Amino acid sequence: MNNTENVIEIKNLKKSYDHGNIKALNGIDLTVKKGEFISIMGPSGAGKSTLLNMIGALDTADEGIIKVAGIDLMKTKKLNQFRSQEIGFVFQMHNLIPNLSVIENVEIPMYETNANSSEMRERALELLKSVNLEKKIEQKPTKLSGGERQRVAIARALVNHPSIILADEPTGSLDSKTGEVILNLLKELHTQENVTLVMVTHEPYVGNMAERLVTVLDGKCKTDEKLR
Amino acid sequence: MSFLSLVVKNPFRNKTRSALAIVGIAIGIMVIVALGMVTGGLKSSTQSTLKAGAAEITALQTGSNSFGSGGTLNESLVNDLLSTNGVKDTAGILRATNTSSSASSLGSNSSQSSFGPGGSISITGIDSGKLSLVGIDNVNGSAFNNGSTDEIIIGKTFAQDQNLTVGNTINLYGKDFKITGTFETGSFITDAGIYMPLSTLQNLTSNDNKISAILVKVTDNANVTTVSQNIESSYPNQLTTTTAEATAGRINQGLGFIDTASWAISLLAIFIGAVGVINTMIMSVYERTREIGVLKAVGWTDKRILGMILGESIVLTLIAFVVGTIIAVVGVEILLTYSPSVSGIIKPSFALDIFARAFLVAFLVGVIGGLYPAYRASRLSPTEALRYE
Numbered sequence: 001m002n003n004t005e006n007v008i009e010i011k012n013l014k015k016s017y018d019h020g021n022i023k024a025l026n027g028i029d030l031t032v033k034k035g036e037f038i039s040i041m042g043p044s045g046a047g048k049s050t051l052l053n054m055i056g057a058l059d060t061a062d063e064g065i066i067k068v069a070g071i072d073l074m075k076t077k078k079l080n081q082f083r084s085q086e087i088g089f090v091f092q093m094h095n096l097i098p099n100l101s102v103i104e105n106v107e108i109p110m111y112e113t114n115a116n117s118s119e120m121r122e123r124a125l126e127l128l129k130s131v132n133l134e135k136k137i138e139q140k141p142t143k144l145s146g147g148e149r150q151r152v153a154i155a156r157a158l159v160n161h162p163s164i165i166l167a168d169e170p171t172g173s174l175d176s177k178t179g180e181v182i183l184n185l186l187k188e189l190h191t192q193e194n195v196t197l198v199m200v201t202h203e204p205y206v207g208n209m210a211e212r213l214v215t216v217l218d219g220k221c222k223t224d225e226k227l228r
Numbered sequence: 229m230s231f232l233s234l235v236v237k238n239p240f241r242n243k244t245r246s247a248l249a250i251v252g253i254a255i256g257i258m259v260i261v262a263l264g265m266v267t268g269g270l271k272s273s274t275q276s277t278l279k280a281g282a283a284e285i286t287a288l289q290t291g292s293n294s295f296g297s298g299g300t301l302n303e304s305l306v307n308d309l310l311s312t313n314g315v316k317d318t319a320g321i322l323r324a325t326n327t328s329s330s331a332s333s334l335g336s337n338s339s340q341s342s343f344g345p346g347g348s349i350s351i352t353g354i355d356s357g358k359l360s361l362v363g364i365d366n367v368n369g370s371a372f373n374n375g376s377t378d379e380i381i382i383g384k385t386f387a388q389d390q391n392l393t394v395g396n397t398i399n400l401y402g403k404d405f406k407i408t409g410t411f412e413t414g415s416f417i418t419d420a421g422i423y424m425p426l427s428t429l430q431n432l433t434s435n436d437n438k439i440s441a442i443l444v445k446v447t448d449n450a451n452v453t454t455v456s457q458n459i460e461s462s463y464p465n466q467l468t469t470t471t472a473e474a475t476a477g478r479i480n481q482g483l484g485f486i487d488t489a490s491w492a493i494s495l496l497a498i499f500i501g502a503v504g505v506i507n508t509m510i511m512s513v514y515e516r517t518r519e520i521g522v523l524k525a526v527g528w529t530d531k532r533i534l535g536m537i538l539g540e541s542i543v544l545t546l547i548a549f550v551v552g553t554i555i556a557v558v559g560v561e562i563l564l565t566y567s568p569s570v571s572g573i574i575k576p577s578f579a580l581d582i583f584a585r586a587f588l589v590a591f592l593v594g595v596i597g598g599l600y601p602a603y604r605a606s607r608l609s610p611t612e613a614l615r616y617e
Contacts (some may be wrong), residue, residue, distance in 0.1 A: 058610040084527020095522040097240045104229045109526035
């Protein structure tokens with residue numbers, strides 16, 4: 001797949017909850033090219049996170065078309081394999097496993113690959129070096145600062161060489177200075193690893209760091225603006 | 229880190245909760261192993277009483293329902309019984325107990341003031357040529373001479389308990405006896421006793437020409453029950469008989485009850501243990517709901533999540549198996565070390581099937597207890613799990 005091809009293709013995607021009473025996505029259309037960095041913004045309840053969950057195959061749509069990395073998510077049964085190979089998640093609360101060391105947390109997604117223990121360790125170490133945490137690989141997440149934890153989460157998201165990083169409010173639990181460091185790191189790794197970055201945020205200054213800004217309202221794309 | 233290491237590591241996140249779950253299961257395992265060791269030991273001892281060469285029938289004074297002390301039968305009956313159809317050999321034995329004595333090693337002044345269960349020891353008088361009828365086939369050293377008045381042989385259990393060996397002397401009825409040999413039959417009763425010439429014990433206990441019982445060995449083709457009935461019908465109101473098989477059967481029946489109780493305890497342990505494990509694992513799954521959501525988000529399959537939780541449950545119960553087994557073995561050994569009255573009767577069994585049964589119970593508890601929480605975890609919706617607070 002070259003950088004002119006669409007890595008995400010969404011057409012008229014709909015998702016409702018509570019027996020159709022809550023329409024989280026109401027016919028959304030979106031295409032994202034490989035290697036793009038896009039921000040999705042909108043008020044609470046607009047459908048940002050639902051859209052991200054659909055792209056990451058954490059949830060299934062009611063109707064519409066959604067193809068990610070060439071895979072039709074409405075048809076495939078191998079959603080776990082898709083998530084393992086194509087998607088890297090970065091959550092607001094980092095969600096690291098507290099009893100595992102930093103490096104063990106980064107290795108976690110690799111259990112579904114054919115990598116052996118030493119290959120897992122090597123790849124995890126490589127990524128922890130790239131997020132400047134090589135000196136803290138044996139520490140437990142509880143001993144790390146918020147920014148450091150989010151860097152571990154970023155390394156974990158990249159460990160299986162995904163096509164797409166889905167970041168849900170990645171700076172939401174950080175102070176502005178640390179948040180900026182994390183955003184710069186995400187941008188740098190997105191370029192370095194040639195990975196598509198889709199970030200959900202409600203903070204305008206964070207959203208404006210992307211190459212493209214999409215706003216969502218009432219389960220539909222309201223604006224789609226190229227920033228740079 | 230391998231997946232297996234992760235599974236082994238996870239149960240110890242909440243050390244207190246895991247330790248309590250382990251203790252609960254370990255108690256059940258301990259009971260299973262300890263009971264198994266004790267009943268297994270008693271069973272093998274019972275089997276030893278049926279060994280080839282030993283007498284199949286014991287004839288006692290009618291009305292006597294136990295293998296009591298003292299002379300109640302006339303010794304002449306020993307030869308009389310030889311004429312009964314199907315009888316190959318007979319031996320008269322006199323049984324007595326000695327409650328206070330001392331033992332001293334030759335060439336030393338060391339002494340011990342008491343021995344045996346309750347400080348008493350069972351002494352049997354028998355012709356040395358008839359020792360095989362009580363199951364004594366080999367004597368380490370030599371058997372006593374029938375004409376001697378100061379020679380005895382002692383059982384292995386008694387020798388060990390009293391720290392005695394061949395060549396030592398022991399005081400019985402105020403008289404020193406030299407130990408000419410030791411023996412081991414496998415029967416906890418026989419091995420805890422002393423044997424001496426019949427005539428010597430008759431003299432010491434004022435039972436001249438009197439015996440307690442007659443041991444009867446039947447011919448190769450004879451039916452033990454028929455011979456037994458023949459003896460009783462030939463000596464009505466005088467002799468009553470009991471066969472070794474019937475005695476062993478009665479003991480085995482008693483042990484069977486203990487065995488059934490042991491299985492009942494095993495089932496109870498499985499039930500109680502499984503409830504404990506379900507509780508522990510459900511709590512663990514609840515606490516880790518968000519984490520399970522993350523694992524699903526990074527591509528873990530439902531099968532792997534199920535395997536992880538089930539594996540953690542099995543790890544808990546296998547640790548409980550090790551802990552329970554160690555406590556049971558050490559506990560039984562301590563009991564036997566500090567309670568000579570019990571150690572004279574019980575020789576614990578270390579048969580593999582006892583530990584295999586306990587392992588099976590532990591494994592089943594792990595599987596049964598972990599299955600529901602593991603299934604629940606594997607079926608969690610990733611989005612709902614990630615939203616869980």
